[in-house]
Amino acid sequence: MIQEFIGHFHPLFVHLPIGILAIAVLLKWWFxxxxxxxxxxxxxxxxxxxxxxxxxxxxxxxxxxLGGGYDEEMVSNHQWVGIALTVFTGVLAFKDFPQKVTIGILGIISILLAVTGHLGGSITHGEDYLSFKPAKKERAPITDINKAVIYSDIVQPILEEKCYTCHSSKKQKGELRLDTAEWITKGGENGTSFVAHDTENSILFQRLLLPEVEKEHMPPKGKPQPTENEIKLIEWWINEGGDYKMTVAETKDRSQVAGALKSLTAVSVAAISTIPFEKGREIDSKALEALKETGAVVLPVGESSNYLSVNYLGKKSIDVTALQAMLPLKDNIVWLKLNDTNVDDKSCELIAECENLTQLYLGGTAITNEGLKELASLDHLQVLNLTNTAINNEGLKPLSSLKDLRNIYLFGSKVDKNNWSELEALFPNASLDSGGYVVPTLATDTVMVVKGD
Known part of the structure; x- marks a missing residue:
């Protein structure tokens, strides 16, 4: 107890010689x-x-x-450089030297002061606290969230960013290390760090929930704090058993962390291009004219691109012949817009042959869950519009294998919003849009009030 009390004065005393010696060097230069x-x-x-x-x-x-919890090599270097600094300071303080010798010793003191200060900062704040590296490492994106290993791909990066400063091979506050699975399982001076399936008795998690002003809150006040999503992910990992090898797909319940998992996926929806990078195969001019004759508006999706957008805008009735006219160009068509037309489940068989589709609009059509199954083969599909259709939650399940799917529009469909979190877990890489937005009324807006009789 007394040892700990005395040791806590070190951060107070250590800053005095730093400031005073800096003043001494400036004074000597001034004199x-x-x-x-x-x-x-x-x-x-x-x-x-x-x-x-x-x-x-x-x-x-x-x-x-003496209390331990620090990297022994770094502490030893800090200690001996500090002692050397003290010795040189004492020699210069109690013995007179010629001016050139005094200046030389002050130079040595300045170097020792910089080194011991840097080592002390590294012990307290981590080795990279004073470097030109980015303060925050960019987390490697997860391309397939279902195959991600929860500990190594999700939890460990959080611990590395928020906990390693105090709990790693360099420093073990509370005799706790969190930099390897073995050390996490071992725990620290307060026992095991977590109890599988039991967050209420898991110190690792409970310390995150304490108010930041509390002494036992982790990370300490002033250090980077975990986000709400990161805390949810740690809680989820513990509740799922705290297994170090389990993948996301092997978990029992992902509904509570669907949004958090989505934030870890490879790229944002806005960053994805639905236009293939390759130029594409040459367009068959005769097939192109034949398709246009069915009433389709056919345009290239980009300059010098052989990929096409096919839009049946304003055409309510499309027969099988019109859809069959797309097949000679199936490798070229990447955008297909069939909103508010009479296409149905039978049409989906023909649509599915356009394997390069990245955008497909079927809003307001007669398509059902049965027809949607045919579209599960569209591996490149990124945008799917199913607004005002009979599609429900069950009908969307076959599409969960489409890893490139980024936007699904479901306004006016039969999807049950009460089970929205299950859909988010089913499509962790996609943005699910249910529409029905409500624009708030501002104080500056003009509002019409209608009186009843």
Whole structure:
């Protein structure tokens, strides 16, 4: 108890010699430029104060490191450089030297001061606290969230960013390390870090929930704090058993973290191009004219691109012949817009042959769950519009294998919003849009009030 009390004074004392010695170097430079009669006495007084404070820093620092929890090699280097700094300061404080020797010793003191300060900062804040590296490492994107290993791909990056400063091979606050599965399982001075399936008795999780001002809150106040999504993911991992090899697909319940998992996926919806990078195969001009004759508006999706957009805008009735006219160009068609037409489940068989489709609009059509199954082969599909259709939750399940799917529009469909979280878990990489937006009324808006009879 007394040892811990004395050790806690080290951060207080350690800053005194740093500031005082910096002043001493500046004073010496000033006295060289503008000497005064009392310059020697002033320098001696300043250096003696620096020496005394350095001695107290060494003593309290030594006592602090006896408690353990720090990287031994780094602490040893910090300790001996600090002792060397104290010795040189004492020699200069209590013995007179010629000016050139004094300047040389002050130079050595400056170097030692910088080194010991850097080592102390590395012990406290981590080795990379003073570097040109980005403060935050970019987390590698997860391309297939269902195949992600929960610990190594999701939980460990959170611990590395938010916990390793105090709980790694370099420092073990509370005798706890969180940098490997073995050390996490072992726990620290308060016992095991988590209890599988039991977050209420898992210290690792409960410390995250404490108010930031609490002494036992982790991470400590002033350190980067985990986001709400990150806390949810750690809670979910523990509730699922805290297994170090389990994948997302092997979990029992993902509904509560569907949004958090989606935030970890490879790229945002806006960043994806629905236009293939390749130029595409040459367009058959005769087939193109034949398709246009069915009433379709056919346009290239980009300059010098052989990929096509086919739009039956304003054409309510499309017969089988019109859809069959697309087949000679099936490799070229990437956008197909059939909103508010009479296409049905039988039409889906022909649509599915356009394997390069990235955007498909079927809003307001007679398509049902049965027809939607045919579209599960469209591996490149990214945007799917099913607004105002009879599609429900069950009908969407066959499409969960489409890993490129990023936007699904479901306004006016038969999808049950009460089970929305299940759909989000089913499509972790996609944005599900249910529409029905409500624009709030602002104080500056003009509002018409109609009186009843």
């Amino acid at each position: 060289i430029k503008k000497p005064i009669e009392q310059s020697a006495e002033v320098m001696s007084f300043v250096l003696k104060i620096a020496f005394v404070s350095a001695v107290f820093s060494c003593i309290t620092g030594y006592v602090l490191q």
